[in-house]
Amino acid sequence: MSNGLGRAELGSHTRSFTGCSTCRSRHVKCDEGRPTCSMCTYFGLKCAGYKKDIFFDSKNPDSRIRFRRPLFTEEERIHMSEWLVSAAPPKSTHKLLAQIDEECENAAVSEEVEISYGPFGAFRAQPPQTVQVASPSPCDRPPPAEGSDTTTELSPPEDVIPMIDPFPAASGISAWSPGFMQSILGQPDGDPSSSSPDLLDMIMDQVPFDNHTIDPADCQLTSIISDSYCNPPISPPSLIHVPGGTGALPQDAVFLLKHYSSTVISLMTPVRHKKTPWHVLFIPHAKDCLAALALGEELNHASLCAFYGTLATSAFSLGGVSRSQSWLDQGHQYLRQAQEHARKMLMAAYNIPKPAKYKSTLMALLTMVQLSNFCGNRNEAEGYFLEAEKFIRLKGLKRKKSRKVRLLHHCYVFERMFHESIFLGGANSNQRRHIRRAIESSGLAPASVDGLSFRLYKYNNLHQEMLRVRGREEGENDLHLERPGTFSATLYPEIFGIPETWMILLSMIIRLGTEKDAAEQQNNPNELNLKDFIGRAKALEDYINHLERPSQIAPGLGTHQSSVDQHILENMLEAMRQALAIYFYRRIYDLDASMLQKKVADVRDCLLQCEYADSSVVHGSAGFIWPAFIAACEAEDPKVQESFSAWFEVSAQRSGLSSFAQTQASIEKVWEEKRSSNGSSTTWVDLMKRSVALQQ
Structure with missing residues (x-):
C-alpha cells in the first residue's frame, strides 16, 4: 500500500562513494568489507567489487551539486602507496638532492631550470630511455605498439633510480603532472562542493x-x-x-x-x-x-x-x-x-x-x-526585514524545518527584535501594510502562530504563562515571539548566548509599547483600558526585575567558552538584563532619566569589564551594542557619557564599521537635545519617532 509520498517528497537517497557496485546500485549502505561486503553475503547476492569510476550526477542540468566517485581501484591504491614509498629511498635521497644542486649551479643565469625528480616532481630521477614491459597489469604502462622494440638499450647510472609512472593516462596526461591535478580540481566538470572548497x-x-x-x-x-x-x-x-x-x-x-x-x-x-x-x-x-x-x-x-x-x-x-x-x-x-x-x-x-x-x-x-x-542604514534594513518576514511566512513556516533552517530563522528573529525596539513610528508604514496584505491574500497566514503586527497577546497570569511549555509547532511558528512560555529546542543560547525568555520579554515590551502608541493616537478600536494596561505593565515589570543573574545562567550557555570568554558573556548578559529594565521604564512608563542612572552606570561598568578582560575583543554583537545604546541615551553624568563615547569610538576603530560611529552620533544628538532643552522631557524615543516619520 502506498503512503502517497513520492521520492521527491521523501528526499533523495544517501549516496555512497566508496561502497561496492552492488550496494550502490541497490542504494543501500555498504560496510565496504573485503573481498566481499557482508550486506551482499547476507542477502545472498554476488558482490560486484570496488571498481574505479568517476561519476558526476547531472540529472538536473540546473543543479551545481555533483558527486565524485573514487578514481582508483583498491588494488591500484595499494600499488600506488607502495610505489610512492619506494620512489625515493632514504639512501638515495641525498644523492638526488646533490644532483638537483649540481644542475642548478651549472645552469646558465639566463637558462630556465625545471626539476622533475620524484613522483611529485621533487625527486624524480632521470628515467631510462627505454623500459622493457614483460607482463602488463592494470597498474602498469600499456604494452608498446606492435613492431616496437621492447628491450632495454641503456641502463641507468648506478646513482640514478629508474622511475616508472604507475598510472599513465591514456590521454597523455601524467598522473603526477600539474595538468592531472588541474583536471581533478579545476575542470568545469569537477565537484566544487568536494574539492574546490x-x-x-x-x-x-x-x-x-x-x-x-x-x-x-x-x-x-x-x-x-x-x-x-x-x-x-x-x-x-x-x-x-x-x-x-x-x-x-x-x-x-x-x-x-x-x-x-x-x-x-x-x-x-x-x-x-x-x-x-x-x-x-x-x-x-x-x-x-x-x-x-x-x-x-x-x-x-x-x-x-x-x-x-x-x-x-x-x-x-x-x-x-x-x-x-x-x-x-x-x-x-x-x-x-x-x-x-x-x-x-x-x-x-x-x-x-x-x-x-x-x-x-x-x-x-x-x-x-x-x-x-x-x-x-535603518530604512534599508527595514525593507529587507519585511521581505525576509514575508518570505519566511509564505515559504518557511509550513515546511518541515531542518536545523539549518531553524538557525536562519533564529538569526532573523534576533536581529528583528532589536530593530523593532528602536525603529519606532513605522508600524503603519505603506510597506508594512503592503507586506501584511500580501501574506493575508496568500492564504498562508494561518501557518503563523503569532499575529502579523506587533500587538499584545492576551493572557491572564504572566508568571504562569512564562512557565508553560510550548510544543514544537508553536515554538517554531511563533515567529516574533508573541506568546510567552518555554521552548526546550530554542537555539538563542547556542547562537547568541542569550536565553529565549529574555527575547520574549523584549518582544512583550515592544508590543506593550505599540498598544501605548495606539492609545495615544486613538486609532485602535480594541485598545486596552487603563486597568488592563497597568496590570500587564506591572506583571512585566516584576518579571524583568526578578530575572536570574548572569552567573546562574552563563555556565549552562558557555560550554564551549574559555574562562575569559565566560567572563565576557556574563558581563554581556548583565548589560542586557539592566538594559531590558531601562528600556521598559523608558518605553512604557516614560520614567525620568534621573531614576535610571544606577542601571546606566551598571551597563557602563559591564562594558568596561569586558574591555579589561580582553582588550583585543572586537565589541559589537547585538548583545553589546543594543544595551550600550539604550543605556547611553539615558546617561546624564558627563563622565559616564564620556565613557560611552570612548567605548563606541574604540568599537568603531576595531570593527571598521560605520554603524558604531552613526549610533554614537545619534546618542550625542540625544544628549545635545537634553542640554538645549534645559532638562525637558525630550527622550531618544521622541527623536527616533521623529526621525522615522521624516524619512518616510
Whole structure:
C-alpha cells in the first residue's frame, strides 16, 4: 500500500562513494568489507567489487551539486602507496638532492631550470630511455605498439633510480603532472562542493592576516589573490575573467572572506565555537559561490546577492580599520552588485519552479540585513526585514524545518527584535501594510502562530504563562515571539548566548509599547483600558526585575567558552538584563532619566569589564551594542557619557564599521537635545519617532 509520498517528497537517497557496485546500485549502505561486503553475503547476492569510476550526477542540468566517485581501484591504491614509498629511498635521497644542486649551479643565469625528480616532481630521477614491459597489469604502462622494440638499450647510472609512472593516462596526461591535478580540481566538470572548497581553505590559510592591524611587510598572497592587501584595489574592482565562464571572479574575494571569517563574525555573536550559523552556513555558502565562479558556472541571484553582500561587509570593515578609501570604494561596488542581485532575486522569489533554494534566498536576505545594519542604514534594513518576514511566512513556516533552517530563522528573529525596539513610528508604514496584505491574500497566514503586527497577546497570569511549555509547532511558528512560555529546542543560547525568555520579554515590551502608541493616537478600536494596561505593565515589570543573574545562567550557555570568554558573556548578559529594565521604564512608563542612572552606570561598568578582560575583543554583537545604546541615551553624568563615547569610538576603530560611529552620533544628538532643552522631557524615543516619520 502506498503512503502517497513520492521520492521527491521523501528526499533523495544517501549516496555512497566508496561502497561496492552492488550496494550502490541497490542504494543501500555498504560496510565496504573485503573481498566481499557482508550486506551482499547476507542477502545472498554476488558482490560486484570496488571498481574505479568517476561519476558526476547531472540529472538536473540546473543543479551545481555533483558527486565524485573514487578514481582508483583498491588494488591500484595499494600499488600506488607502495610505489610512492619506494620512489625515493632514504639512501638515495641525498644523492638526488646533490644532483638537483649540481644542475642548478651549472645552469646558465639566463637558462630556465625545471626539476622533475620524484613522483611529485621533487625527486624524480632521470628515467631510462627505454623500459622493457614483460607482463602488463592494470597498474602498469600499456604494452608498446606492435613492431616496437621492447628491450632495454641503456641502463641507468648506478646513482640514478629508474622511475616508472604507475598510472599513465591514456590521454597523455601524467598522473603526477600539474595538468592531472588541474583536471581533478579545476575542470568545469569537477565537484566544487568536494574539492574546490578544500583548495580554497588551503589558500585562505596562506593569506596573512591580523585581526586588528595591517602590516604591508606581511603581504604574501598566492597567484589567484590580488595584492590588494598591501595596495588596496580602487574602484571599479579588479576581476579575474574565468575562461569559459560568463562572469568574472573578484580578485580580492579570498582575502575578504578570510577577514569576514576572522573578524566580522565576532561582531554578530559573542560565542566563539564553530557551530554558529556563520560557520556552518554563511561562510561555506560563500566558499561554494567562489568555487562556482572560479569554475565558470552560472549562479542564481540569491547566491550572488549573498556572495557580494558578504564581500561588501568585509570590505567596509577593512576600509574602516585601515582608513583606506580604496577599500570603502570597493565595498560600495560590491554593495551595488548585491543590491542589484537582491532586486532580481525578490522579483522571482515566489516563482514556480523556485529559482533558488529556500536557505539560499533567506541567507541572501539576512546578509543584506546585516550589511544595511553595519552601514547604519535603518530604512534599508527595514525593507529587507519585511521581505525576509514575508518570505519566511509564505515559504518557511509550513515546511518541515531542518536545523539549518531553524538557525536562519533564529538569526532573523534576533536581529528583528532589536530593530523593532528602536525603529519606532513605522508600524503603519505603506510597506508594512503592503507586506501584511500580501501574506493575508496568500492564504498562508494561518501557518503563523503569532499575529502579523506587533500587538499584545492576551493572557491572564504572566508568571504562569512564562512557565508553560510550548510544543514544537508553536515554538517554531511563533515567529516574533508573541506568546510567552518555554521552548526546550530554542537555539538563542547556542547562537547568541542569550536565553529565549529574555527575547520574549523584549518582544512583550515592544508590543506593550505599540498598544501605548495606539492609545495615544486613538486609532485602535480594541485598545486596552487603563486597568488592563497597568496590570500587564506591572506583571512585566516584576518579571524583568526578578530575572536570574548572569552567573546562574552563563555556565549552562558557555560550554564551549574559555574562562575569559565566560567572563565576557556574563558581563554581556548583565548589560542586557539592566538594559531590558531601562528600556521598559523608558518605553512604557516614560520614567525620568534621573531614576535610571544606577542601571546606566551598571551597563557602563559591564562594558568596561569586558574591555579589561580582553582588550583585543572586537565589541559589537547585538548583545553589546543594543544595551550600550539604550543605556547611553539615558546617561546624564558627563563622565559616564564620556565613557560611552570612548567605548563606541574604540568599537568603531576595531570593527571598521560605520554603524558604531552613526549610533554614537545619534546618542550625542540625544544628549545635545537634553542640554538645549534645559532638562525637558525630550527622550531618544521622541527623536527616533521623529526621525522615522521624516524619512518616510
